[in-house]
Amino acid sequence: MPSAAPRTAVRAAVALLGATALTLGLASSASAATVARTVQDGGVQYNLSVTAPNTAAASGQNVTVTGSGYNPSQGVYVGLCAVPAGVNVNDQSTWNAKPTPCLGGQDQAGTTGASHWVNSDWWWMSPNNSSPYTVSNGRGGFSVSIHVKAQISASVTCGQSGVTCAIVTRADHFDSNDRKYDVYVPVTFS
Numbered sequence: 001m002p003s004a005a006p007r008t009a010v011r012a013a014v015a016l017l018g019a020t021a022l023t024l025g026l027a028s029s030a031s032a033a034t035v036a037r038t039v040q041d042g043g044v045q046y047n048l049s050v051t052a053p054n055t056a057a058a059s060g061q062n063v064t065v066t067g068s069g070y071n072p073s074q075g076v077y078v079g080l081c082a083v084p085a086g087v088n089v090n091d092q093s094t095w096n097a098k099p100t101p102c103l104g105g106q107d108q109a110g111t112t113g114a115s116h117w118v119n120s121d122w123w124w125m126s127p128n129n130s131s132p133y134t135v136s137n138g139r140g141g142f143s144v145s146i147h148v149k150a151q152i153s154a155s156v157t158c159g160q161s162g163v164t165c166a167i168v169t170r171a172d173h174f175d176s177n178d179r180k181y182d183v184y185v186p187v188t189f190s
Contacts (some may be wrong), residue, residue: 020054031055036093039180041071047158050132050183050190052167058159058189060149062113063166065142067183070084072140075172076181080148082156091186096179099168101150116144117172150189158189165189 009059033054040047047069056063065078088094104114116129120140123130133140148167150158158165166184170176 009079027030027062028082033185035089035183037183037187039072044071046084048169048181048183050169050187052187054185054187056148056150056187056189058150060147062147063167064146065116065170065185066144066147067118068139069141069180070118070133070142070169072120072135072138074181075117075122075174076169077102077115077117077172078142078144079115079146079167080152080158080187081163081168081170082152082158083184083186084142085104088185089164089166089186095182095184098176099145099166099170099182099184100177101152101156102168103148110115113136113145113147116142116146118142118144119172159189 005103007155031053032051034049034051035050039048048067049069050065050067053063069140070076079102081088081102084097084099086094087097102115113129116131117123117126118131118133120132120135131142131144133142152165156163164186166186167190169181169183171178173179
């Protein structure tokens, strides 16, 4: 007669895997946030929308960020940045300073995985971290994976010394002073 111990161990392992999968599924769906912004650019109105996790592991993890409503003629960077002094992520009228520093900097070479460049014209020049917009009805969308972690640089860590952070989009290096495409999804680290 077979022992009940192996069956009990298998049942316990299956129950643990099921509980872990359920917990991970709940955590990822419950920890996503969407931020929307309407901008005027060249006489055209764009309704921007960014969805990203609002919690992440301090040690680092890959997250998926999706966006829609963008001007396909304006490239953007998607990454984790410190929220600049004077910017209130809940008040778009204060979004007038460039989000910086950002994890991995501009990372045009795509070596860190910490940012992604979305643009319709030059994405092929940096295939490690760039992609074109998906365009529908003249509006650009994207779904990209970036790596985020609490420590942005040697001297800047999200959640320490008053530093708040957000997953952001911002105009690319061709128009880095344009604040119209800044969108902030606040993120905290556990």
